[in-house]
Amino acid sequence: MLLTRNWAMIAALGTATLLGATACASPDAASGPESSDTASATPSGSITVYNAQHEELTQAWADEFTQETGVTVVLRNGDDSELGNQLVQEGSASKADVFLTENSPAISLVDNADLLAPVDADTLAQVPEQFQPSTGTWTGIAARSTVFAYNPSLLGDAELPASLLDLADPAWKGRWAASPSGADFQAIVSALLELKGEKATSAWLAAMKDNAVVYKGNSTVMKAVNAGEIPGGVIYHYYWFGDQAGTGENSSTTKMHYFKNQDPGAFVSVSGGGVLKTSANPVAAQAFLAFVTGKSGQEILKTGTSFEYPVSAGVDANPALMPLSELEAPAIDPSHLNSTKVTELMTQAGFL
Amino acid sequence: MVIPAAPPTVNTAPDSQGPASESAVGTTESRAGSARTDAPARVPKRPSPFIVAAAGTVSLLGLLPLGYVIVTGILTGWPALSALIFRPRVGELLVNTIGLVLITVPLCVAIGVGAAWLVGRTSLPGAKVFAVLLAAPLAVPAFVNSYGWVSAVPSLHGLWSGVLIATLSYFPLVYLPCAAALRRLDPTVEEAAGSLGSGAWAVFFRVILPQLRLPILGGALLVGLHLLSEYGAFAMIRFDTFTTAIVEQYRSTFNGPAANALAGVLVLLCLVLLIGESGARGRSRYARIGSGVARVTPRRSLGAFTPVGYLFLGGLFVLAIGVPFSSVIRWLVQGGTDVWADAVVGQALLQTVGYGLAGAAVTCLLAFPIAFLAVRYPSRLSRGLESVNYLTSSLPGIVTALALVTVSIRFVQPLYQTTILVIVTYLMMFLPRALVNLRAGLAQVPVGLEEAARSLGKHPVAAFLSVTARFFVPSALAAGALVFLGIVTELTATLLLAPNGTRTLAIQFWSKVNDINYVGAAPYALLMIVLSLPVTYLLFARSRLTSVS
Numbered sequence: 044m045l046l047t048r049n050w051a052m053i054a055a056l057g058t059a060t061l062l063g064a065t066a067c068a069s070p071d072a073a074s075g076p077e078s079s080d081t082a083s084a085t086p087s088g089s090i091t092v093y094n095a096q097h098e099e100l101t102q103a104w105a106d107e108f109t110q111e112t113g114v115t116v117v118l119r120n121g122d123d124s125e126l127g128n129q130l131v132q133e134g135s136a137s138k139a140d141v142f143l144t145e146n147s148p149a150i151s152l153v154d155n156a157d158l159l160a161p162v163d164a165d166t167l168a169q170v171p172e173q174f175q176p177s178t179g180t181w182t183g184i185a186a187r188s189t190v191f192a193y194n195p196s197l198l199g200d201a202e203l204p205a206s207l208l209d210l211a212d213p214a215w216k217g218r219w220a221a222s223p224s225g226a227d228f229q230a231i232v233s234a235l236l237e238l239k240g241e242k243a244t245s246a247w248l249a250a251m252k253d254n255a256v257v258y259k260g261n262s263t264v265m266k267a268v269n270a271g272e273i274p275g276g277v278i279y280h281y282y283w284f285g286d287q288a289g290t291g292e293n294s295s296t297t298k299m300h301y302f303k304n305q306d307p308g309a310f311v312s313v314s315g316g317g318v319l320k321t322s323a324n325p326v327a328a329q330a331f332l333a334f335v336t337g338k339s340g341q342e343i344l345k346t347g348t349s350f351e352y353p354v355s356a357g358v359d360a361n362p363a364l365m366p367l368s369e370l371e372a373p374a375i376d377p378s379h380l381n382s383t384k385v386t387e388l389m390t391q392a393g394f395l
Numbered sequence: 396m397v398i399p400a401a402p403p404t405v406n407t408a409p410d411s412q413g414p415a416s417e418s419a420v421g422t423t424e425s426r427a428g429s430a431r432t433d434a435p436a437r438v439p440k441r442p443s444p445f446i447v448a449a450a451g452t453v454s455l456l457g458l459l460p461l462g463y464v465i466v467t468g469i470l471t472g473w474p475a476l477s478a479l480i481f482r483p484r485v486g487e488l489l490v491n492t493i494g495l496v497l498i499t500v501p502l503c504v505a506i507g508v509g510a511a512w513l514v515g516r517t518s519l520p521g522a523k524v525f526a527v528l529l530a531a532p533l534a535v536p537a538f539v540n541s542y543g544w545v546s547a548v549p550s551l552h553g554l555w556s557g558v559l560i561a562t563l564s565y566f567p568l569v570y571l572p573c574a575a576a577l578r579r580l581d582p583t584v585e586e587a588a589g590s591l592g593s594g595a596w597a598v599f600f601r602v603i604l605p606q607l608r609l610p611i612l613g614g615a616l617l618v619g620l621h622l623l624s625e626y627g628a629f630a631m632i633r634f635d636t637f638t639t640a641i642v643e644q645y646r647s648t649f650n651g652p653a654a655n656a657l658a659g660v661l662v663l664l665c666l667v668l669l670i671g672e673s674g675a676r677g678r679s680r681y682a683r684i685g686s687g688v689a690r691v692t693p694r695r696s697l698g699a700f701t702p703v704g705y706l707f708l709g710g711l712f713v714l715a716i717g718v719p720f721s722s723v724i725r726w727l728v729q730g731g732t733d734v735w736a737d738a739v740v741g742q743a744l745l746q747t748v749g750y751g752l753a754g755a756a757v758t759c760l761l762a763f764p765i766a767f768l769a770v771r772y773p774s775r776l777s778r779g780l781e782s783v784n785y786l787t788s789s790l791p792g793i794v795t796a797l798a799l800v801t802v803s804i805r806f807v808q809p810l811y812q813t814t815i816l817v818i819v820t821y822l823m824m825f826l827p828r829a830l831v832n833l834r835a836g837l838a839q840v841p842v843g844l845e846e847a848a849r850s851l852g853k854h855p856v857a858a859f860l861s862v863t864a865r866f867f868v869p870s871a872l873a874a875g876a877l878v879f880l881g882i883v884t885e886l887t888a889t890l891l892l893a894p895n896g897t898r899t900l901a902i903q904f905w906s907k908v909n910d911i912n913y914v915g916a917a918p919y920a921l922l923m924i925v926l927s928l929p930v931t932y933l934l935f936a937r938s939r940l941t942s943v944s
Binding site: 125133139293394 | 479482483484487549550630631633640643644645647648649651653804808811812896906910911
């Protein structure tokens, strides 16, 4: 099975290269032999994916999935919480077939509204248990680690925070940055909430309001750290690797500090994927999820430019990354993370 | 320009801005009675019920966003609502937003009037070239301008950066109407003041400036409304206003009560601006009443101040156009041909033009009944219908979009996430742009010609089409062009409402900018500017035209 998938991928890549080179406009879709191992029916038609993941990553998944199966994939791009809440509001009227998130709180939100269909057993079998919720209604598709990006010329190694909680100290006033309006940072706060409780989280957020400099977007935080505008910032790891793989212009003078030690700051966030109960094309939707968590989907995480961690099908992380096992992340059931409460606390703290 | 045009767009009907100074008003008022009044010609018939129904429907639709804000406010209940409104964060936003308006609007007025006077009244060589060049910033959407500035000076952030970028983006909204009005002023009034011993400065402040009151107020109102509703330009420089905060709440909760509470406060700010402007207009007459054609005002030499004049105009052009353009070009060069190879570029261009054309056509078509009633059957009803639409378009796009998302999900699901809903939103946001132009165009057609055609046996509809419609084709085209310009650079409402898979130039630009992919964003920035340039020129040309008529 894996063999045929790989052949299909090679054929697809070959076709793409050929098309690119000759600018020939007659794609003779060489999708290879039938490779569906998910459902009895053959996927066909089209699906709509509500995509909160990085557009480039999901587009790469979608393109290859289309090459393999002929299923057209339409993306609606947005943010975790936006699309999650949107799905809840749309309810049974939603045109979405699949929901992909960057962090698990948003997909839990949709799951709690009872809108997700059970994921195919074969798909769940590909994914290690730690990356899926007990409900079996969605699955992890990728993972990302919290890091503290810092500018060594402004912050010596000895001064680095030992814990995320240290950043509440007045000594950090005006010296660290974050992007609290984004779902990424809100997921980190949800981990804090799960690990330390509501009172400690509220207090930490209040201190953060005094201390932190607010930027919009993790890339912007890293750019500011790199430019020396601010000593450090809490972001996810892959922004740094992505920039390094490109021009490095926003990360060349920046280093990364992993909190480790099961600290809330060592939180590894699971990106989720699920199929909507109301999907008009469940066969293709399940096939897409199987593809994303399968070998070729996970290989895109390993070899592509996303630098997110693969979580299933036995695919290793990009060798440039610190292995998942060395991150010493706190153990958290992804389905316990509560986005609604976090938004409420952050609104109270004056970030939203 | 991301948002609504309010009542006095840059090329409103010329009748409100004619020459004659305030000081002259008192003496001419008595003669006004015998002068030709511009009472509308009466067509001896009641308006067709079909037209009234069409105008009424469009206007009722226009009340939807305001109704939404009020109804959700009531449903949320006062305790919850006050908890969401009376909190430190809202205070921060209030300070930021009001500070922005209070600083930027006077700056835009000073720069706009100064520039209009320099290009219109001085003998500065090249003044006529500058007259066109200074309208060009209107072709650069504010969020593209911000992108250009952030590329050049990455550390820009906060209130003063917001003031800088907003002033450079919006001063033409004051400059254009003032330049047009300056050309129409009757030189005899200034000469009279001069002969009574007033110096050049005294003439400017006591005679010229008071006569520019309406275009200044109209332009200032537009600047204020743009400031309240702009999202992208301020988000990029980390400056939080009500609109950026509402978008962030939307991104965290879709359409939660906090977003709606903020929207309510923002709507109140808009109303304050609208009421303030109409209060400040006063009741003075500005129309020139003397017979014949006013002479062209002689241009004044700047003498030793010529270099200062150049420095001002040149500096303005470099800051408003030079900086954003050079950034876009720098990123384009860096990106080479690769960034254009993305098939999405072509797709986004086609979709944007498609939305622009469809939106412009529908808006002009549906604005027509309202304009027709306003010109041919002026009454309390027609004035009411008109002002409802001005009000809606003054609301920020994010408020209108939130209202339509919620209403369509709950009550008209077949329309949800369809192109039709997007076009309806554009209609609500940009209707006044079409309305003021169609109205001005219709008003200029002598109704007697149409009546003559009827008396010669033509069916009323045929008479209208063959006589009146032909006269106002240019106005209709201008109306459509202005709506098109608004749609091409619209970001927030399109983001919320577009059907799945839609990618407009503005959406793609914003998605690239969010990933700090400034190279990838450059083609979209360039295409938006290129699409806007001809329309901006048209706008400029029309503002000159009305000044001659």
